[in-house]
Amino acid sequence: MLLNIQNTHTHLTGAIKITGSKSETNRLLLLQALFKGIAIENLSNSDDGMLMQKALLSDAETIDIHHAGTAMRFLTAYFAIQKGRKTILTGSKRMQERPIGILVDALRSLGAQIEYQKEEGYPPLCIQGTSLTKNEVTLKANVSSQYISALMLIGATLPEGLIITLEGKITSVPYINMTLQLLHQLDIIASFEGQSIKIQPAALGELSKTITVESDWSSASYYYSLVALMHKHKDSHPTEITISSYKKDSLQGDAVLAKIYTELGVTSHFENHALTLRLDAHKELPETLTLDLSNSPDIAQTIAVSCFGLGIACDLSGLHTLKIKETDRLEALKAEITKLGGDIEVTDKTLHLKTRITPIKENCTIATYHDHRMAMAFAPLGLFVPICIEDAGVVSKSYPDFWEDLKTLGFKQEIIH
Numbered sequence: 322m323l324l325n326i327q328n329t330h331t332h333l334t335g336a337i338k339i340t341g342s343k344s345e346t347n348r349l350l351l352l353q354a355l356f357k358g359i360a361i362e363n364l365s366n367s368d369d370g371m372l373m374q375k376a377l378l379s380d381a382e383t384i385d386i387h388h389a390g391t392a393m394r395f396l397t398a399y400f401a402i403q404k405g406r407k408t409i410l411t412g413s414k415r416m417q418e419r420p421i422g423i424l425v426d427a428l429r430s431l432g433a434q435i436e437y438q439k440e441e442g443y444p445p446l447c448i449q450g451t452s453l454t455k456n457e458v459t460l461k462a463n464v465s466s467q468y469i470s471a472l473m474l475i476g477a478t479l480p481e482g483l484i485i486t487l488e489g490k491i492t493s494v495p496y497i498n499m500t501l502q503l504l505h506q507l508d509i510i511a512s513f514e515g516q517s518i519k520i521q522p523a524a525l526g527e528l529s530k531t532i533t534v535e536s537d538w539s540s541a542s543y544y545y546s547l548v549a550l551m552h553k554h555k556d557s558h559p560t561e562i563t564i565s566s567y568k569k570d571s572l573q574g575d576a577v578l579a580k581i582y583t584e585l586g587v588t589s590h591f592e593n594h595a596l597t598l599r600l601d602a603h604k605e606l607p608e609t610l611t612l613d614l615s616n617s618p619d620i621a622q623t624i625a626v627s628c629f630g631l632g633i634a635c636d637l638s639g640l641h642t643l644k645i646k647e648t649d650r651l652e653a654l655k656a657e658i659t660k661l662g663g664d665i666e667v668t669d670k671t672l673h674l675k676t677r678i679t680p681i682k683e684n685c686t687i688a689t690y691h692d693h694r695m696a697m698a699f700a701p702l703g704l705f706v707p708i709c710i711e712d713a714g715v716v717s718k719s720y721p722d723f724w725e726d727l728k729t730l731g732f733k734q735e736i737i738h
């Protein structure tokens with residue numbers, strides 16, 4: 322579906338309800354399958370969350386997880402400990418290009434039986450479930466934190482628990498802390514200090530807990546971007562978008578958005594789980610926004626596009642994980658921002674955008690590369706020019722209601738056949 326979107330209104334106000342964090346949902350669903358007695362509220366309605374749920378309920382031999390990277394990694398650990406069960410775990414063409422060797426090696430060193438079906442180091446996997454015999458493992462921590470969270474999630478089910486030693490610079494640290502905090506909420510004794518994670522064994526089936534998932538902060542990023550981009554109308558009506566349900570003390574690293582976007586003139590106000598984003602029309606924008614995003618890789622696209630829209634430069638670092646996500650996000654950003662008239666350079670871990678001196682090109686078609694975040698990150702530019710988003714349905718990976726929610730903010734949308 323090719324979608325042409327635009328918002329010519331000179332003011333932006335609205336209230337939007339976003340469903341639960343995809344990351345928290347994926348963790349809690351897996352923990353729920355391992356430890357009976359967990360109830361979850363405000364689950365994510367994302368495709369990835371649904372796929373995770375379906376996979377955990379299925380007794381089929383072949384499980385296809387499509388584009389859901391977190392689910393792929395977590396389920397590899399889960400099926401590795403399903404004694405006596407054989408599972409072929411596969412995914413989309415892109416999933417078969419996303420590396421999983423570090424996790425497979427770690428699980429094998431604990432006693433897991435996992436074979437590659439096609440290329441060494443990549444899905445699909447043939448997993449023969451068994452009891453893991455060891456309780457100590459060492460793995461590289463600089464490629465994806467999902468490998469580490471996957472091990473942490475099964476750690477408490479092992480008879481002696483699990484000690485994980487991390488090698489190298491740890492990437493996406495808040496996601497490891499999120500896993501740790503959720504284990505704590507289930508009264509599992511676990512620690513993460515320096516390069517070492519320790520998980521104590523826990524009794525299976527003894528829990529009785531209800532956990533409410535906070536709404537998804539990565540999805541909130543697109544509203545931060547919209548409010549920031551209203552700088553062009555700063556002399557007109559107040560800009561204010563309320564999103565729910567959020568809290569100040571989040572488990573999600575992407576909550577750093579509140580701090581980052583103050584630089585771009587967006588203030589955040591929490592009240593009774595509602596988060597109101599307001600434009601601070603007097604804020605003087607920086608010439609260059611400089612950020613290390615190694616702790617919050619999923620908001621890199623939003624921030625790059627916000628800066629492009631505002632016409633300011635940005636220097637983003639810590640982007641080494643972007644190349645192995647739904648697409649090579651660095652190359653995708655470069656291609657699409659260039660198409661719109663931007664001057665952008667990328668390396669394999671950084672992005673440098675120059676101050677924009679020419680107007681944004683109108684009626685460009687943004688390619689989305691099977692990546693939900695490409696579609697959603699570029700959509701706010703519809704505040705400036707009509708913009709076409711290719712394969713707009715791709716947003717369902719994390720935020721199926723995105724286009725409907727944008728409509729409520731006055732975005733006109735036309736499907737082009």
Ligand SMILES: O=C(O)C1=C[C@@H](OP(=O)(O)O)[C@@H](O)[C@H](O)C1
Nearest residue numbers: 344391465466467493496619642
């Ligand atoms: O654990 C998680 O829920 C996630 C971890 C991050 O991946 P990396 O650790 O590979 O950066 C993030 O990009 C992904 O969307 C979700």
Ligand SMILES: C=C(OP(=O)(O)O)C(=O)O
Nearest residue numbers: 388389390391392619646
């Ligand atoms: C990278 C992402 O997801 P995953 O790795 O779970 O596919 C994402 O949602 O931006």
